Amino acid sequence: xxxxxxxxxxxxxxxxxxxxxxxxxxxxxxxxxxxxxxxxxxxxxxxxxxxxxxxxxxxxxxxxxxxxxxxxxxxxxxxxxxxxxxxxxxxxxxxxxxxxxxxxxxxxxxxxxxxxxxxxxxxxxxxxxxxxxxxxxxxxxxxxxxxxxxxxxxxxxxxxxxxxxxxxxxxxxxxxxxxxxxxxxxxxxxxxxxxxxxxxxxxxxxxxxxxxxxxxxxxxxxxxxxxxxxxxxxxxxxxxxxxxxxxxxxxxxxxxxxxxxxxxxxxxxxxxxxxxxxxxxxxxxxxxxxxxxxxxxxxxxxxxxxxxxxxxxxxxxxxxxxxxxxxxxxxxxxxxxxxxxxxxxxxxxxxxxxxxxxxxxxxxxxxxxxxxxxxxxxxxxxxxxxxxxxxxxxxxxxxxxxxxxxxxxxxxxxxxxxxxxxxxxxxxxxxxxxxxxxxxxxxxxxxxxxxxxxxxxxxxxxxxxxxxxxxxxxxxxxxxxxxxxxxxxxxxxxxxxxxxxxxxxxxxxxxxxxxxxxxxxxxxxxxxxxxxxxxxxxxxxxxxxxxxxxxxxxxxxxxxxxxxxxxxxxxxxxxxxxxxxxxxxxxx
DNA sequence: CAAGGAGCAG
Numbered sequence: 001x002x003x004x005x006x007x008x009x010x011x012x013x014x015x016x017x018x019x020x021x022x023x024x025x026x027x028x029x030x031x032x033x034x035x036x037x038x039x040x041x042x043x044x045x046x047x048x049x050x051x052x053x054x055x056x057x058x059x060x061x062x063x064x065x066x067x068x069x070x071x072x073x074x075x076x077x078x079x080x081x082x083x084x085x086x087x088x089x090x091x092x093x094x095x096x097x098x099x100x101x102x103x104x105x106x107x108x109x110x111x112x113x114x115x116x117x118x119x120x121x122x123x124x125x126x127x128x129x130x131x132x133x134x135x136x137x138x139x140x141x142x143x144x145x146x147x148x149x150x151x152x153x154x155x156x157x158x159x160x161x162x163x164x165x166x167x168x169x170x171x172x173x174x175x176x177x178x179x180x181x182x183x184x185x186x187x188x189x190x191x192x193x194x195x196x197x198x199x200x201x202x203x204x205x206x207x208x209x210x211x212x213x214x215x216x217x218x219x220x221x222x223x224x225x226x227x228x229x230x231x232x233x234x235x236x237x238x239x240x241x242x243x244x245x246x247x248x249x250x251x252x253x254x255x256x257x258x259x260x261x262x263x264x265x266x267x268x269x270x271x272x273x274x275x276x277x278x279x280x281x282x283x284x285x286x287x288x289x290x291x292x293x294x295x296x297x298x299x300x301x302x303x304x305x306x307x308x309x310x311x312x313x314x315x316x317x318x319x320x321x322x323x324x325x326x327x328x329x330x331x332x333x334x335x336x337x338x339x340x341x342x343x344x345x346x347x348x349x350x351x352x353x354x355x356x357x358x359x360x361x362x363x364x365x366x367x368x369x370x371x372x373x374x375x376x377x378x379x380x381x382x383x384x385x386x387x388x389x390x391x392x393x394x395x396x397x398x399x400x401x402x403x404x405x406x407x408x409x410x411x412x413x414x415x416x417x418x419x420x421x422x423x424x425x426x427x428x429x430x431x432x433x434x435x436x437x438x439x440x441x442x443x444x445x446x447x448x449x450x451x452x453x454x455x456x457x458x459x460x461x462x463x464x465x466x467x468x469x470x471x472x473x474x475x476x477x478x479x480x481x482x483x484x485x486x487x488x489x490x491x492x493x494x495x496x497x498x499x500x501x502x503x504x505x506x507x508x509x510x511x512x513x514x515x516x517x518x519x520x521x522x523x524x525x526x527x528x529x530x531x532x533x534x535x536x537x538x539x540x541x542x543x544x545x546x547x548x549x550x551x552x553x554x555x556x557x558x559x560x561x562x563x564x565x566x567x568x569x570x571x572x573x574x575x576x577x578x579x580x581x582x583x584x585x586x587x588x
Numbered sequence: 589c590a591a592g593g594a595g596c597a598g
Contacts, residue, residue: 045589052590086591121592156593187594194595218595226596250596281597316598348598 016046019053024342028054032073047077048084055091067097082114090122098126102135115142117151124157128164136161152180156188163192168201187215194223214245221248225255231264246274250282257286262295277311284317293321297330309341312349319352328360347373351380358387378410385418394426401435413445420454429462449475453483460490465499481512488517492524500524515546 015031015038022028032041032050040046051073058070074080074088085108092101105123108115120143127136140158148154155178162171175181175189186209193202199220206212206220217237225234238244238252249272256265269275269283280303287296300318303310310318315338322331335353338345350373357366370376370384381404388397401419404411416439423432436455439445452475459468468487472479484506491500504521507513518541525533 049590083590090591118592125593151592153593158593160594182593184594189594191594213594215595220595222595245595247596254596278597285597311597313598320598352598 013040013046015040016049019050022053022057025344028057041076042078044077044079044081044084047073048081048087051077051084052087055087055094058091058095067095067100080113082116082119085113086116086118086122089119089126093122093126096129098129101126102130115146117148117154120148120151120154121157124154124161128157128161131165136165150180152178152182152185155181156184159185160188160192163189164195166196168192168196168198183211183213183216186210187213187219190216191219194219194227197227199223199228214241214243214248217241218245218247218251221255222251225251226258229259231255231259231261246276246279250278253279254282254286257282257289260286260290262286262290262292275306275308277308277314280308281311281314281317284314284321288317288321288324291324293324296321297325297327310338310343312344312346315343315349316352319349319356323352323356323359326360328357328362331356331360332365347375347377347380351377351383354380355383355387358383358391361391363387363391363393376409378412378415381409382412382414382418385415385422389418389422389425392425394422394424394428397422397426398428398431398435411443411445413448413451416443416445416447417450417454420451420458424454424458424461427462429458429464432458449477449480449483452477453480453486456483457486457490460487461493463490463494465490465494465496469499469502479506481507481510484510485512485517488520492520495524495527497524497528497530515541518546 015034019028019031022031035041035046035050041050051070054070054073070088070091074084077084080088085104089101089104089108092098092104101122105119105126108119120139123139124136127133127139140161143149143154143158149158155174159171159174159178162168162174171189171192175185178185186205190202190205193199193205202220202223206216209216221234221237221241224230224237234252234255238248241248249268253265253268256262256268265283265286269279272279280299284296284299284303287293287299296317300310300314300321303314315334318334319331322328322334331353337343338349350369354366354369357363357369366384366387370380373380381400385397385400385404388394388400398419401415401422404415416435419435420432423429423435433455436447436451439447439451452471456468456471459465459471465487468490472483472487484503488500488503488507491497491503500521504513504517507517518537522534522537522541525531525537
């Protein structure tokens with residue numbers, strides 16, 4: 001009797017309703033602290049409600065409670081019930097950590113906790129994102145044994161699990177044999193066909209559907225647009241769609257943006273009845289990915305003007321725009337803005353900032369941020385190594401690589417590209433070659449064409465041209481034009497006419513002999529005074545209608561971004577400075 | 589006494 005009234009008091013506890021309305025990290029932490037003070041967390045009901053509230057909020061952009069925190073809360077529940085286990089599995093499944101979701105699921109079974117029909121949809125989702133593993137089949141067996149396969153949530157989960165693991169036929173069989181299939185079953189099946197590239201089948205099902213909702217349309221629009229690049233067909237569907245929701249607008253805009261068609265993307269964006277952060281992010285990212293970072297910055301400013309609060313995704317977009325532009329002031333401003341507005345800083349954002357600082361040449365800011373990070377990803381290390389390398393600190397880059405190795409950080413093929421490039425810039429031939437050799441044996445990473453390219457560059461720049469040629473000719477894959485290109489560049493620096501001619505011949509065979517190649521070759525001839533050959537090349541070039549391409553660059557001055565094109569005389573003050581500089585140089 | 593499956597942004 002006493003316990004019922006205690007539970008009732010708990011249920012009516014105002015802290016719990018506060019918990020439901022919590023929106024930020026600190027709100028949650030405060031409520032958590034109060035619950036601990038009042039010794040309420042020991043109650044299963046309160047503890048599982050706390051866990052649930054935290055997991056609910058973990059999708060929100062203003063909350064970044066770490067996985068460790070969520071798991072700590074879970075571990076503090078004395079005897080978690082089915083609901084708590086479901087909650088933690090759901091959390092991991094939703095935040096795309098399928099391995100952890102499956103780990104908790106297997107612990108749940110080991111502890112003899114009953115599973116129910118709320119358990120399986122998430123477990124199946126986790127299985128679906130790990131194709132190639134057999135868990136899905138086992139879970140299917142369990143579902144059948146428990147009699148859950150007539151639950152439409154569970155059955156639909158099975159359908160998409162099979163489709164995602166590459167067995168669409170089986171998914172289709174489950175779909176066809178399902179008497180009480182609903183709209184989601186249809187959508188799952190259509191999405192299944194789209195995800196394995198059978199868009200024709202998807203279209204057939206779409207046409208045969210009894211009724212459709214926004215999901216159904218979005219799957220096809222997304223399928224035609226991003227998966228196969230047929231924006232025309234996607235647009236037809238988009239225009240024919242009755243009630244468009246935000247997602248459809250996003251799919252369509254991103255379809256255009258993915259193909260670099262920023263004009264139509266922008267037009268649709270402007271026509272949107274309402275926008276959220278994602279809408280802005282798509283546009284910003286589109287401009288960043290297609291070489292118009294200045295426009296991306298502009299859009300970001302407009303976004304702030306419209307009172308839209310950026311989240312971490314839009315932040316990453318605008319930071320990499322600053323990186324591309326070398327716009328340090330703007331980048332620092334964004335960094336400051338994010339801090340001031342308590343927009344969360346995760347590894348991705350911090351890595352983008354490091355990259356930006358590095359590209360802007362601000363090594364100390366990059367280093368400071370890097371040293372302060374408590375969690376680093378492969379990308380973080382890679383960005384740091386590349387940054388040190390291109391800024392002329394090859395030795396430090398190699399040191400950082402060794403530190404990475406010592407700390408047992410995960411490495412990928414890009415880590416090696418980074419460190420090899422750094423060796424090239426610093427002329428550390430022996431070290432670079434040694435690391436290249438250790439790639440396969442010590443790190444179990446097979447060198448790709450790019451890695452051989454680095455090696456060729458490394459040797460070529462050090463003047464070891466014949467060894468470089470030897471690498472190209474003995475590597476296990478077909479040499480790409482970039483390889484011969486870098487050998488050619490090395491021949492220019494080290495004045496080697498023979499190998500230059502060999503390289504150009506190879507480039508010609510590969511169909512990669514653009515104007516740059518011939519300009520380089522004729523420069524080599526000119527330096528050796530071989531004027532006949534110079535004229536031969538010039539004639540060949542004009543016969544083919546080749547011209548030197550226009551050089552351009554973009555810089556930031558006082559927070560404003562300017563673009564310069566070769567031959568542009570609109571910035572007279574710069575010419576004045578250049579003029580005085582070259583006079584000074586001439587006079588010393 | 590809380591909860592679930594399908595589509596979108598880094």
